[in-house]
Amino acid sequence: MRDFIKYTLATITGIILASFLLFFLSTIVFFGLVSSTETEVVIRDNSVLRLKLNGELKDRVLSDDTFSFLLGKDQINYGLEDILDAINKATTNEQIKGIYIEAGNLSTSYSSLWEIREALSKFKEAGKFIISYADHYTQGLYYLASVSNKVILNPQGMIFWAGLSSNPIYFKDLLSKIGVEMQVFKVGTYKSAVEPYISNEMSNENKEQLTALLDNTWKNVLTSVSEDRKISVDSLNYLADQMLMFQPTETLLTNHVVDTLLYKTEVEALINSHLGVDTDKKMNYVSVNDMAKFKQKTPKDRSGNLLAVYYASGEIIDEAPAYSMQASDYIIGNKMVKELKKIEEDKHIKAVVLRVNSPGGSAYASEQIWKAVKDLKKKKPVIVSMGDYAASGGYYISSAADTILATPTTLTGSIGIFGMYPNTKEITQKIGIHIGSVKTNQFSDFGVIGRGLDKEEQALMQAHVNRGYDLFLARCAEGRKTTPNEIHKVAEGRVWTGEMAKELNLVDNLGGLEAAIQLAAEKAEIDAYTLMSYPEKESLLTTLLKSSNSSVIKAIIKQEPLFQIYNPIHLINHLKSGNLLQARLPLELNIK
Template identity: 40%
Template sequence: MKDFFKQVAATFVGLLIFSIISSIFIFIGLIGMSLSGSQSNTIKNNSVLVLNLSGSMNERVEDDFQAKITGQMTGQIGLDNLISGIRKAKNNDNIKGIYMEFGAFTADSYASMQAARNALEDFKKSGKWIVAYGDIYTQSNYYLASVADKIYLNPQGQIDWRGISAQRLFLKDLLAKFGVKMQVAKVGAYKSATEQFTGDKMSEADREQTTAYIGSIWKNILKEVSKARNLSTGKLNEYADSLITFAAAEDYLKMKLIDGTLYTDQIKNEIKKRLELKDSEDINQVSLADMADEPDDEAYSGDDQIAIYYAYGDIVDGAAGGFFSRKQNIDAQTVCKDLEKLKDDEKVKAVVFRINSGGGSAYASEQIWHYIVELRKAKPVVVSMGGMAASGGYYVSAPANWIIAEPTTITGSIGIFGMFPDVSGLLKEKLGVKFDEVGTNANSGFGTLSRPFNAEEIAYLERYIDRGYKLFRHRVAEGRGMTDQQVEKIAQGHVFSGEDALKIKLVDQLGGLDAAVKKAASLAKTKSIYTKSYPEPVNWLDQLLGEVRNESYLDDKLRAEFGTYYEAFSILKTINKQSAIQARLPYMLKIN
């Protein structure tokens, strides 16, 4: 017994010591963060803003306290921070130019790249220069780099320029090997999300719409690169058809895609020449982090607030993980509460709802739709669409006073579906599980794992789905000032680019977040404004006490190995936890 108490006491003391040591490390980390945050970031004269473009760019990157403490930073760039930093650099007389160095850099969409490129275009209006350098330019990176005054490439580098393709992954035959089939009820000839699990190739309707919207995106890319590099769109298409990805660097120079070839150490001399520095002098470099605390001369400053509410990721009903979850979601329960607070906040005169989502739960989308309707009764609501605002993403956008999209935004997809796995083949044929059943009523066994739905049950589901589709269609008609019949002509799950959506009145204007803020101020009839972003950052204490990450180390490794293909498989492990009725784009949309 004495040994038992000794062991208990030892365990208690060990835990106490561990807690004390952990607290000390956290305290030291907090002091370091505090000191670094309090240091002056005054920009020296003759500086250059250095954009090290590697990792991934998302709508908004949360300030991760845990990552700062442990030193395990995510390698993510927030589009909002990037645009803000570029705008501040434009108006700072001490910054003479921007140097962009491209690494393995990706963005969630071409629309995000387009927004960043537009900010760089605006920077050049100040008369300042931009220089780009890369060892290898991916196609989307070259699109962004093309805005530069000069583009340099490593002598052994490459430019990936081959046009855009959209790939679908089909899992029907894979599931069949395990005795699993997907039972589907859907509305919309173009609603192709379910085809991934029920077909083995793209339907003609999906092929038609996909060809149209990737064609629209490519046309925008060609137009802007053509203007920047003084090359015809025909010549750029010729290069793409020739697969110049494998050309020699000197050939890119002849094609006028670059302005020179340099090794990494040689690019410094090019920057020094522009800054009129001697070889012995150092370059004053400024990072995006340095720009964070600098004043923004173009920032709105006034008495009336325009709230910018960021909503990006899958639309779900209930959080799918805590703050440290790697997968960002639009949790309807949280969003609705936030929107209600904005409605009741007298300081807020208008709301810009920044949406980047391919949809998700139809039920959750309806809840957010309701709260935006209520918000609009109190103050103007302007939607700013990012890379995607489709299906459920469009559902929640429809009631806004005004909708603004990037030309390369993917939107529309007005349609819903229900998808239910039939695992009876796996259980009975593969695993040898036997079932028997008794029931009190005709449909008391509905949803059982022992058999697929019968014809009568499928008919009930289809009527339910059809009712949900008609509600979605009517919501759009109400919001856009159309009849249900007019919406039907552009619905059926049809996906459009932002540019094409403007032609059919699904959006009101092409542009970015700044255009949305200006429109919101105009609708609110106020000029003395300031902007504030929501949801507000989670403070360090709430992060520390919050829920742990809900994904495993294995998830991270598989995602790193399979890239975007991983998302298609990961949906299988959570399919029973999702809302039965979905308003979303295809589960996996890979655009190269």
């Protein structure tokens, strides 16, 4: 009887789980069919583009938005490319009279904000209005909102305005306590990615580097806000030192930091007054997703010309990982090489914009991608558009392009190589693990757990790193049409902002993605073309089938404050898997 009950319960449980899975898959198929038959968006007169800025902003969202509601109703389900496209369409659309920015808690960089700000400035120059509102402004979104005609704050709201800081975490004592010593091999005075593992405090070189980066970035923020808000840079610095978020909102009005204090429910009446209609009239809002579906009334391009924008976003790795909920998490070396080869062979593609948003990663994969970009350049113009960062391996793959553009606050450079090896001899002894060894040759047991590298092995590793650095210099020198010695002077692992990099001839001009697209068309001598984005977007079902629970856990631990701990552990995991040579941005560059 007991076995009968047990088997019956097991059968019922199986039926319930199977039914749930069937329902879930059916729902995906249903919504997929619905989304594939969406009607074209019609924009009515006196419409306003609403930009809801909350959540994490990436260059591009690779999977569809069928289940975007699972992210939460206020989380954005579009990328920077979609926002820029929406603003550009709105600029030339006669039915759209203004933009309403709802500023939330957006996770992004000053580089991406600069690109949005540039597009908003052109929108305003077209004679249209921009109104922004926030319950509370983050520093980055106040920088963005300052371009508006009207900056509105809730009467009980706050503005965080306190300057920039970078606060690395150091692990040397922790590693010592558990019995792990990191053996480090590097080239470059400023290659400070290894510092957290071998030191308890910031080196003078890293302090010099971070100070220059923060000062240059803050200068750009202050200059832009000062010009649009008509507040002097000295006054803005003074306000930052007063911890503005704890000041009365009346102080913000007095100092012209905001234009007016309104509750969110009162904002629509103000927008209607700008439209010249009754203040109680219902708004005609259009969203970023609406603009993506909207078909511009422009002459159909019959030239057959294509201009490709390839988004190289994320950490550079050799091969696809066993898990990943988001394909945009990584630049997969062998996959990108194949895709660039297809673009090279496509005769309809006349020019390529390589959008790089990467802190670097595997030196081997970076070299393979560099070669693919070089081959591509022989057939058609290649323009690099640097995003938030294109550093170390990210700069490596960029260096082969015809022209490199960066924003003023892009983090780039970091031309250097390092490797690390964990010596676990002490910890294995502490926990009672003893390892024997039988080998046929001198280095047969290289990499075996329970011991560090001996002097000969260390010398071999350092020589390997040195060769990697020399190759890195040679690749950059070839691309920048100079000598390895000249590159070395601005290399050694040091990170630069885009503005600083332009002065050092590491980039050609300052500009965003839109400027890169225009330049690519000019280089290819084409006036009419269709823009194509790569890699191709995936359906939600495809993304889910490729994912695992690990990716969900990863998404959680990458949030602050766990992110600062996740990153160093993530690096050690890559070293453990055999990627001993890393061309990577310093991990402690957490600018806030």
